[in-house]
Amino acid sequence: MKTFTNLALSAMAALASLAILPSASSAQSTMAYPEKCKSQGMDMSKADMSMNGMPTGEMTDYQKASMNGMKDMHMNMMQGMMKKDADVSFVCGMIAHHMGAISMSEVELEYGDNDEAKQMAKKVIEAQKKEIEEMSKWVDKEAK
Secondary structure, eight states: OHHHHHHHHHHHHHHHTTOOSOOTTSHHHHSOOOGGGSOTTOOGGGSOOOOTTOOGGGSOHHHHHHHHHHHHHHHHHHHHHTOSSHHHHHHHHHHHHHHHHHHHHHHHHHHOOOHHHHHHHHHHHHHHHHHHHHHHHHHHHHOO
């Protein structure tokens, strides 16, 4: 368990280098991460998510939006992986992962120019939302 905790803390430190200010248009704002996937005693909202000196002023708007989605996804994945039940941990991690895919697709729809890429993004959103719904129902039923 100590090794797992150290791994989680290392992952949090790595994420701190990727995080930027919260995004108003991420998948997390349109779909809620299930409460049963959140780990007690692990309040990720208070984690230090500074950019550690990264020059955010040089990033484009789409890069900032992408980074926000990654931060949200990784924070939720870390919450899910702390669950004691391996099955619940897996499904919660996949929900967060799918939410990240939706967020990335939303960034493509907002900033991309290529019609084919935008169509792929729309397909990803549709498929991932459906799977998130299925997995969330499973978590509600199976997670203690």
